[in-house]
Amino acid sequence: MADFGEILRNIGEFGLFQKINLIALCFPNIIQSFSLASLLFVEFDPDRHCNTDWILSAGPNLTTEEQLNLTLPREEDGSFSRCRMFVPVDWDIDAIRENGLNETSGCVNGWVYGNMLYDTTIVTDFDLVCDRGNMVQVLQTVFMAGMVLGFLIFGPAAESFGRKRATQIPAVMMLVFMVTTAFCPNVYLYLVSQFLAGIAFGGYRVNCIVLTTEWIGASKRSWGVGVTQLFGAIGQCVLAGFIYGIRKWRLAQLISATPLVLTVVYIWFIPESARWLLNRGRTEEAKKLIIKAAAINKRPIPDSLLEEIKVTNSVNEGGIKLIFGSRLLTRYFFVVSLAWFSLNISIFSLYFNMANLGLSIFVTQLLFGVFEVPALLLSMWLLEILGRKILFTAVLLIGGLCSMLILAVPESYPTASTCLAVASRVCMIFMASVCAVYMQELFPTSVRQSATALGSMAGKVGSILAPLLNMLSVYHWAIPISVLSSVTIISGALGLLLPETRNKELPETASDAEGNRARVGAHIPEGLCALEECCDVSRPPGGSLSLCYWS
Structure with missing residues (x-):
């Protein structure tokens, strides 16, 4: 066969x-x-700040720096917060400048990203x-x-x-x-x-x-x-x-x-x-x-x-x-x-x-x-x-x-x-x-x-x-x-x-797979291995066989 x-x-x-x-x-x-x-x-952590364009309806001529100063709290190091903003109010721009804003919340209108390595990523698209x-x-x-x-x-x-x-x-x-x-x-x-x-x-x-x-x-x-x-x-x-x-x-x-x-x-x-x-x-x-x-x-x-x-x-x-x-x-x-x-x-x-x-x-x-x-x-x-x-x-x-x-x-x-x-x-x-x-x-x-x-x-x-x-x-x-x-x-x-499997045929049955056992290289006299086929190896020159381990 x-x-x-x-x-x-x-x-x-x-x-x-x-x-x-x-x-x-x-x-x-x-x-x-x-x-x-x-x-x-x-x-993972792009340069960003909350979108605070709501204030532009009160002061359309605000510069970017003025907008951020009025609408964003600052961190301990003096930088603008990246995740917080002042809660929007229905005041005119003079009242906001005079009284300031104190109550904060998370970013309710999304974020504005800057200094990006990429044009768009899943981080910026999905916030x-x-x-x-x-x-x-x-x-x-x-x-x-x-x-x-x-x-x-x-x-x-x-x-x-x-x-x-x-x-x-x-x-x-x-x-x-x-x-x-x-x-x-x-x-x-x-x-x-x-x-x-x-x-x-x-x-x-x-x-x-x-x-x-x-x-x-x-x-x-x-x-x-x-x-x-x-x-x-x-x-x-x-x-x-x-x-x-x-x-x-x-x-x-x-x-x-x-x-x-x-x-x-x-x-x-x-x-x-x-x-x-x-x-x-x-x-x-x-x-x-x-x-x-x-x-x-x-x-x-x-x-x-x-x-x-x-x-x-x-x-x-x-x-x-x-x-x-x-x-x-x-x-x-x-x-x-x-x-x-x-x-x-x-x-x-x-x-x-x-x-x-x-x-x-x-x-x-x-x-x-x-x-x-x-x-x-x-x-x-x-x-x-x-x-x-x-x-x-x-x-x-x-x-x-x-x-x-x-x-x-x-x-x-x-x-x-x-x-x-x-x-x-x-x-x-x-x-x-x-x-x-x-x-x-x-x-x-x-x-x-x-x-x-x-x-x-x-x-x-x-x-x-x-x-x-x-x-x-x-x-x-x-x-x-x-x-x-x-x-x-x-x-x-x-x-x-694990055993060595180099140059062996792929096993077709469970018994073939079990035959892929590791074999030690020490040789023993011929008489100690009753059946040559038990070791699944060819008889080496000199008439000795490799010792096999069985389950």
């Missing part, structure tokens, strides 16, 4: 068919980087200042919550309805809700639209990774995840220049949605995962796609190989319960999920706080993107050279230490803080590829998508908590960095519990 790994070796593990499929599915990830633009490129100042963090959290729900909905849906359908629907949703977000008249509709957009982005992200990976052979499997991340990094670089040139958030939102029109057209022609079709017992459909892939890759495929295709048909193998029905798979899941959580809370905590790192937000954004590109290219190479386990542990430890070192940098050295933040973020982006690859390789086909979705969901829980964690800086600026650094370092240490 020929398993799918053998079929890929015959038709090409990473030929033209896989490359076209990969680029087509990854292209929307450039736009996904823009999805946070309206949430990120804001001025998210003063007592509504924390609303930006709430909006960030709601978007991330939408992504979590997207993982939860479209991850398991892909197991039942296919990887293709669970990718197409979110693609359409992304276009629709990026457009509706640009036209929201108030913050409440904006919140709903961003939540639905988050569902779409989460659903697409998790499914496009699995759909590409299941068509790629073991020798290039990390490329499926790496290129997906790479397109996102390119989007980060483009985003810095894009927002620098277009400083109106509604216009930026609409322009960002334009390329998705192309995606919505071609996404219907993306092939289904043949591995999933075989897993569902739909052999004839899988054969047609395999023949098509072989033709595009210009590789002959023997008829005898098609006749010997192994149909796993593990639909009823246990579903998502399979993950938690095995102590071994449960351990793998929680270790990788915790790492995914820690890297996301680090990435987004630093990302949403980059305006406070000291350098220009545009420069910091560009650095975040520029350094991610070589990091992701390096990750695709090192994953195949060094393997998964050593990178999992080392990168998390290095990233956590870089974050922790920010605490030791004085505020007078913003460049040093920014460099450490960029280094930590690069490590975490690198780590995202490792986590995604690990999830593909540790779990069988019947629950691979669900495991990936749940792991991604754990990551997005970290994203949700990131803006809330940043709010703790009001108690002490070091609290957010201390928490995210500690969690990251702990996650790296737990990576020692």
